[in-house]
Amino acid sequence: MYFNYFQKYWFNLYHVHFSMSLNKTKRERQNSSDEVSIFASNQLFQMKKSLLIVPAAVLFMAPTAMAQVSHGGQPLNWEKQTTTSFQFVQLPELNMATIEAEDAENDQYKEFGFRFGIERSANLNTNSNGTWSVENNMNVWRLGVHAPNATGVSFVFNNFDLPKSAKLFIYDAEKTHYIGSFDYTNKQANGMLASTLVYGEKVIIELQVPTTENLDKTYLSINQIVHAYRGLNSKFEELKALARGPFGNSGSCNISINCPEGDDWQVEKKSVALIASGGNAVCSGALVNNTANDGYPYFLTANHCLGGGVGNWTFYFNHESATCNGNSGPTNQTVSGGSLLASNGGSDFGLLEINNGNPITYNVEWAGWDNTDSENAVTAGTGIHHPSGDLKKICHDTDGPYHDNVQGAAVWYIDQWEDGMTEGGSSGSPLFNQDHRIIGQLYGGSASCQNQSGADWYGRFGVSWDGNSSSSRLRDWLDPQNSTTVLDGYPTGAVTYSVDAASSGVTNVPEDLCGLETVSPVFVLKNNGSSNLTSCTITYNFNNGSNQTINWTGNLAEDATANVQLASFTAIPGTNTVNVNVSSPNGQTDENGNNNSTVKSFEVNVGEDVLNLTLETDNFGYETYWEVRGPNNQVVASGGNTNVGPNGGGDRIADANDPGAYPNNSTINETIQLDGNGCYTFLIVDDYDDGICCGFTTGAGSYELTDGNNTLMAEGGEFEEEEETEFGMTKALSISEADFGSVSLYPNPSEGTVFVEIQNIDKLTGISIIDIMGKTVAEFASFQSTKMTLDLNRLADGVYYVNLNSEKGTIAKKLVLLRN
Incomplete structure (x- = not known):
């Protein structure tokens, strides 16, 4: 039932067709405003009788940059306040009642990706649309798109022909962020480029071509616009109220990859990416290593995710919360476009080559694998995935999967997850065995937060290994000599280090506290090197305060661990962090610097x-x-x-x-x-x-x-x-500011001299200054007037709390000391 439903909806894409009313030459189009008529091919959109393109007077403000295998630079006048007029395309409004009804049905099914936007067919290009101008020795083409009430907009360029010196940027009309530059190297083999989302309902495309270039060699055309309508927060990639990702949110039973359950999977997580296609967070998948250990961009996902083609897919890496309970993560580490190399429904696998740029610059990992397909050898399974387009999550099956056949596919069958869950959008994500090697990719299942006793099943990597030809099996691509059964990841797993001290996490730290209690963290030191680890330096701090050092000595064999007790500290209200770094193993330079650091966070809500x-x-x-x-x-x-x-x-x-x-x-x-x-x-x-x-x-x-x-x-x-x-x-x-009448603290930030004004000075019994370690660093007890001067010049720059004490309690004011 699931697969038929997936097929039905994957090919039922929604389109709006744009036809241009004017066809002018480049010269005729300079500084002009054209009219565009928009027609809907279905009833998803509330149509207006006539829609016009109008000149846009856009007031540009402060910058924030984003990236997608970009090549530097920024839009013209990015940091200046300027007014520029150019052509805007007005899209019709969405019929949200119909869309929400479809999503309510569609979101129940794991095999169907999480839809966050409507895909609209377009026919826009540099010859017939937009506005050309000459600025700073550049021919500049701009085109604005207004998608009413959109949370974001993205584009598919079906023609991406640029001279070598040209640059393309896409940014929001409020000028809070941009993606780019993109240049001729971003063009895929099929001549296309799919962009990532830019947040906001008004988005601008800007092409810069030096005046020395021949514009006849320049041609961009757009055949699809994605009108995102849910799961995004315009501007700063922060969803304030809910633990959700920008493309969707998953059930509360899902576990963040950076919770304690993910501590041992910090290397493998870097291989996993979210896949977006048009307006859908389609599936998940992972970079997979090959026997050449060369970082070639092979990407493994599920066969049933391939409907609609992979040429316009965008792969989002490291899309995860930095903490266990965080609600936002990066969306600027992306590559776009893929080519299908091999697939087979018999084990539901698809192997792609990522076309447009190698994600190696994002500190990714190519996951290792095990093709032996030995049922008895697998004692546990771990999934890393993006459920419903959410931030990266993890789930564990501690009693091990077993072989089965589901809907004609050979699968690893998981009766029930012991930790975490999967959802729609998790499809194609890797299943790792207890040795941290891929043994399958998610095909389907009934498990969810509403059905936590439900099963899941993964297509078997060992079955995918063999097939009738190179287009239906993995071995030709991942091991051309067919000589290897087990391969570790790259670069971390594929390299053996002699001297490698590693962080294996921080324990004895609560997920959250409901009081300002004392916390006594324990650092787990691991020897990842082949030589015994006899000494190292452990540097740590609490809440980004002053560093403390432990010169550790002992004798750890390869893969052995030791618990190192750190100093205790008093938690502060809000987010608390424990930052640990290990260095100088055996008095030498660490040969592998990728595993030396750990950040552990928890919340105090009082x-x-x-x-x-x-x-x-x-x-x-x-x-x-x-x-x-x-x-x-x-x-x-x-x-x-x-x-x-x-x-x-x-x-x-x-x-x-x-x-x-x-x-x-x-x-x-x-x-x-x-x-x-x-x-x-x-x-x-x-x-x-x-x-x-x-x-x-x-x-x-x-x-x-x-x-x-x-x-x-x-x-x-x-x-x-x-x-x-x-x-x-x-x-x-229990005291409130009202008890003091009024309270003012200024300047903030301060260079060292701080003024405090309190209307009801008789209520004040003392002022104490607390650093972020919870230590009292200054106290004031004598007050002659309602305005007091606090001399804090001896304190170092940083964050402090000014505690105003009374017989009823304390009011805490945050203060930043910052010298020029």
Whole structure:
């Protein structure tokens, strides 16, 4: 059923066709504005009777650059405030009701990629569209595209003919970021180039050609525009409220690659990429090594992902959160375009060659493999993937997969994941054995956050190895001599080092804390070298503070580890980091510098003992229940449908007449008085397991939980059966700025002299300065007026907290010391 559904939707692409009303020469088009008529080939778009191109007066502001195998430079006048007029193409609006209905159905299926945009056919080119001008000894061609309410726009250039000195850039109209430059070397063998997404609804293409070049040799044409409508945040690649990637979000049961479950997979993760095609986060896949150990851009994915062709695919590498709980990751490490080398439905594999640039500059890895296909030799399996187009995730099967046959394909069958899960968009991602070598790629399955006991199955690498010809097997490409059964990765796994001290992670660090507690991290030192490791230098710091050093001595054999106790430190509110680096193994230069460092992060969320809840109910307010539990798991406050209760998520029994049921689309405000310090938990439950926001029928519900200082403790709305947030509460923070009347601290940043103004000076009992290690570095106790001068010139540059103390508690103000 899954594969038929995938086929049906993959080939049902959505198009809007552009026909040009004018056909002018280059000379006639300079400084002109043309009209464009736009026609829809289906009913996905709300059409207007007539649409015109209008001159765009765009005010350009500050820069932020992005990359896609680019070649340097920047758009003209990028750092200057200028007004430039040129032609804009106006796209019609999307019919979101129809699109959301399709997505609600489509997103259930693993074999179908996560659609984040609508693909629109176009016929735009440098001969008939856009505006030419002469600037700074350059012939400059610009064309703007306005996609109403778009989260991003990308393009497929079906003709990409540029002279060697020409450069192409694409950027947003607000001028926050750009991609490029692209030049003649970016042209694929098929003459095309597919761009990555540029965030925003107004996007500009700028071509720079030196006036010394013959414009007759210059020709760009665009045959597809992707109008992204979900899963992107315009501008800065940060999705503020939800743990999601720019192309989509996965279920809460998925585990970030940089959580502890991924500590041992930091090398292999670098081989895995997200695949985007047009408006779809199609699948996942991985770079795979060959016996030449030469970094040739072979890329392994699933056969069922290949529908629609691979020439316009874009491969996103290192798209992951830097921390376990982070919600954003890079989208600027990309290459585009592939050629299909071999595929076979009998094991559902596809092997590609990446066309446009080698991703080696992104610090990637070519994964090793095992083609023995020995069932008894595989004791565990690990998947690394991009579920639903999300940030990179990891899952573990600790009892090992087994051989089976599913829908005519030879597979590794996983009964149930012990850690993590896969979803649509994970298809094609690698399955590694316990020796960190690929043994398959994801074909399909029923596992999901809604069905965590479901199975998954992966096409078997060993079966893919052999076939009738080079176009249906792997061996001709990865091992032309067919002489190898097991190969390690490249460059890390393919090189043996004599002296190689490595970081194997940091332990004894919590994922999060609900109090300003003492943390005592342990660094795991590993010897990756063939010679015994007898000494090394371990350098570490907390929260980017002053470095501390341990001169370690011992005797570690190859692959052995040792636990090294680091100093303790007091956690601070917000994000805490432990940074560790190992160097000078056996008093020598480390032969492999790629595995020396580790950054471990955790969160501290502490508020005062008053909570304010604002709940915006969705179209089905009666499905919602919430509660706050105290340090002993006791319920201290609750609200909503009591028939649903804390355990009723997904039961689908709620009724509008149930006791406590909230009305639809209403605002609920609650003030919760808490008595006692400690850890508290906020739980919100939805009876229909579709959360309170953002679904096709759900509506736009949300919740926000703040303390008495208006500090955000929890927020959200887009979840499934339930969502839970833990935080700390303490009376020590129960004072608010209102108790001081008003508080001002300036200048900030400061060069060393800081002024503090407090209206109610009689409430102040002292001021203490705390560094990011939690250490008190200065104190002030005598105050003669409402304006005080703090002399901090002896303190080093960095981040500090100015604690204003009273009998009721403390107000903390963040301060940055920064000298010129």
